[in-house]
Every structure is written in structure tokens, then in C-alpha cells.
Amino acid sequence: MQLPSRTVQRLSKYRRLLLKFQDLKEPHIFSHDLARLLQLNPVQVRRDLMLIGVSGNHRKGYNVNEIIELIGNRIDNEKGQNVALIGVGNLGKVVVRYLKTSDTKMNIIAAFDIDNKKINKCISGINCHNVCDLREMIKQYSISIAVITVPPDYVENIVQILIDAGIKGILNFTSTHIDTPPNIYLIEYDMITSLEEIAYFVNRD
């Protein structure tokens, strides 16, 4: 049964938070504490935990490691996920470093750029390739997801290359909206729209 996207987001957030408690001795947590830490409704949290098949104990709460494992079973691809980064500028470097230092199955396997000064260099342990090699490497490494961190003017071309190369999912970090076919799962970070949204509500208090 396919989960709604918001459920997947919450499960991912539970796990990220619980990973911090993993090394404690016999770590347990109550659903209301998990809810409070993530500013969620405790009823929702319990429903999510029930969904993934973890049961709690009235006195101790839920076993942290069990939750982490069951979330992994539910939302991860066991083999991990090969991700490509397109655009090795300041933003791209931040993304690479962050993903390399985080406990996640998201595996940045290659970076791509058009700048000769960056191609064939190594950034935070990731090799940088020519964008021209994208299609071939997407096939070779079974890359299904790309993170785009190129300047706005390059976005449209890069997206077309990615679509033609068979990419299935895109995280668009460029704050420039992209047009993708319905079979591509797209998440966009749009800094200006987010700030305008915050500004709207902040001014109404």
C-alpha cells in the first residue's frame, strides 16, 4: 500500500530525530514526547507508528531502535539510493557535504558540471563529471534521483537532459520553477516564495 507523501515525510523526520537517541542504553520514547519534539499531533504520531507495525509499552513507550528499523523497512530501498548532484557551485558543495556527513541511505554517487575547472576534480570525496556524461552515468550507476543546484539560466537545459536520460526524481534547489512530466517526482525549494509567505503571515499578527 502506497503511503501519502506527508506520511513519508513524517516517518523520515521521526527517524532523523530518533537516530540521535540510538546509542543510549535501551532507548525508549513516548509517542507524546515524539509528537512534542516535532510539533505534531500525538494522535497522528501513534497512527503512524501503528501503520509501520511498532507497538508500545504503557510504562516505557516505544523502542527507538525498533521504530528506526521499521521505518527503514517501510520507506527505504534496501540497496540505498544513488543520487546525482548537478551544479557544483557553493550550493552544490553544501549539499554534497551535508549528505556525506548525514546518516542516510541517500548516496551522492557523482556530481556534474560544465565548468572545466571543476570537471575531473574531487569535491568532498565525490568525483565531478562533465554534464555530457550524465546519460551514460545515469544508466551505469542506476541513478534515479538528481539534485539540481545550477544557476537559474541553466535550469531548463539541465532538466531536459535529465528527463531524456531517464531520471525519475528531482530535488530542485534553484528557486526557479521547472516543468516536468507527471511521471517525474519533483520537490522544489523556492526561497522567495517561502519568504513572501512568511512575510505575509508575519505582517498580519
Next chain:
Amino acid sequence: MQLPSRTVQRLSKYRRLLLKFQDLKEPHIFSHDLARLLQLNPVQVRRDLMLIGVSGNHRKGYNVNEIIELIGNRIDNEKGQNVALIGVGNLGKVVVRYLKTSDTKMNIIAAFDIDNKKINKCISGINCHNVCDLREMIKQYSISIAVITVPPDYVENIVQILIDAGIKGILNFTSTHIDTPPNIYLIEYDMITSLEEIAYFVNRD
């Protein structure tokens, strides 16, 4: 009448897209084209346009400049919005440059850091101050919104300083969840959760 956040997001996106057509001679657009360009339902688009009070013409569509102006009236603060950036690393610099080069009322008025090599320097035309000066400058410049681009270990402290200093809205770019009181409007970009969400759906096709 306060608008729902998704409506504000859409209005912001319409405007960003339409700003590109502003300089054409007598620019007009049909609602179904606006919808298609942003992958929205045309009925929703027409409803939004009606909400802000713009009327269209069957033969020509809607006047682009009129839409832009009415959106501004509806969601902007006329005086513009003073924004502080906290954390002048690679990510922070990207944010500053992007906001400086974009057509928006979001005005990055000051940046803050704890690194002496950055304090009192100028980044893309923005002065960098010591985080210790945050409270005073928030009052002095009526800064109501902060963009946080600090490393994960610093997030909690910075957020506390911002809350104490009276900030009203936060754009959290750090991919580390923050706890804020209900009166603070918070938007969080969480790279890992977004990638895990994409991965989940990409693997189910």
C-alpha cells in the same frame, strides 16, 4: 481576510513567473496558460485571480501587469520586508546573492556570524555583524524575518537568540528541525526528508 498559506504560495509563484513577461508590449495571459506553466488546475488559477480582483478578457486573457500589481497589494508589505541572514557560510552567501539579484521586496538588510574573519566584512553588498548584535539590530531595523544557514550544531542557540530578540518569522535552511513557539511563522527546508520522500515514490513506479 487572511489567506491560506497555499494561496499565498501560489500568488507568489504567479507573480514570479509573470515578472518575466512584464516588459513585453501590452502583455496578457490566459488562465489556462498560467495554470499549465505552473502545473496547476486552471479552475484554481481563475479562483485565485478572482480573489485578488483581477478580471480577464475572453479574447486576450488577463493583463499581466494588473495581476502583478494586485498580487503585490494583497500579499506584500508596502514598505518592503527587512530580512536578516544568520550564518555566512557557502549556503548563506548563495542566499544573499540570490535575494540581491531577484526582483522581490524581501530585503536582506544585514548578515550575522560568529566568525571574526567574516564580521565587519561585506558580502555581496551586505554587512556582516556579530551575532551578539542581533537583538539590537532587529529592533533598530525592524527585522521581522531571519534566514538561518548555520551548521547544525549552532542551530538551537541561534534560534533561542532570535526568539528572545523578537523575530517573528524564520526560514530554516539548515535541514535540522527547530522548535519554535506557535507565534513564530516557520518554514523549514529539510534536504534529507525531501530526498527520502522522492526515493520512496520513485521506487514505487
